[in-house]
Amino acid sequence: MKDKLHKALIDATHNVFELMFNISEISDHPTEDFECDDEVDIAIGIVGDLEGEVIYRFPISTSLNMVKIMSGMEFEEVDAFVTSAISEIANIISGNVATALSDSDIKCDILPPMQLELNENKEYEIETSRCISTTIGDICLDVRLNKAF
Amino acid sequence: MLWKDKYELGVPVIDAQHKELFRRVESFLQALRSEVSWDEKIPKINETLEFMKGYVVEHFHDEEEYQRSINYPGYQAHKQIHDGMVNYVLEVSKQYDQSNNNEDLMQQFGGRLMAWLINHVAAEDQRIADYAIEKGVRGNER
Secondary structure (H helix, E strand, O other), rough: OOOHHHHHHHHHHHHHHOOOOOOOEEEEEOOHHHHOOOEEEEEEEEEEEEEEEEEEEHHHHHHHHHHHHOOOOOOOOOOOHHHHHHHHHHHHHHHHHHHHHHHOOOOEEEEEEEOOOOOOOOOOEEEEEEEEEOOOEEEEEEEEEEEOO | OOOHHHHHHHHHHHHHHHHHHHHHHHHHHHHHHHOOOOHHHHHHHHHHHHHHHHHHHHHHHHHHHHHHHEEEOHHHHHHHHHHHHHHHHHHHHHHHHHOOHHHHHHHHHHHHHHHHHHHHHHHHHHHHHHHHHHHHHOOOOO
């Protein structure tokens, strides 16, 4: 299960970055290498056969680069426009993950993106983190899920 | 520039409409992100928002007609995606009016619309184009 989820997340991120940012080279590695002073954290809730959330941790520089490529405009700080655009990217990646998982008979739906409010006390059966490196910056993906069956 | 040539699908009737849709959304984003104060932006925002809203609905309708004309098998699913976006646009527009032109609401709308539109054209609409090209109906002008 963890391997399927991991592959679906990496593949979906790769596809979205290629389609939307024209970036085909991405690599993933352990989160110990993820260094970031300030970031935009977006949580996508998961319901269905798996329940929990995927947290997308976008460093500020990565966020600004993504929005700049999409819009062709300059952005100097993270504001409501940038946060909303980045949230939609997390939503799109998660939707692609849900579609890929459904091909493996794991049925999940995603909930609308929200800026993160951590619930550190909750325990999860599946907890995994990966850092994805791209030419416009890193992203960290934290997955925290329970099986609903 | 919001439009990029790589978004071209190779189906003339859809590509022409996409370019116009991107032009209208870009005009809206430029008004939204211009350097003047929010109060000074409001008349231009409201004007471009109305133009863009009208064109989004018109374009989706035309694109759905095109899908029907070529018997696109993913028509129903694609229409559901369009309907979801139209409902979102109408809901935000209503909230914006009720909030007396709240800036954060419109900035959020602009960011989501931009990312959604690019993904929709690059991913979802590409499937229509792939089907049209495969069936040899890409030049199917109405």
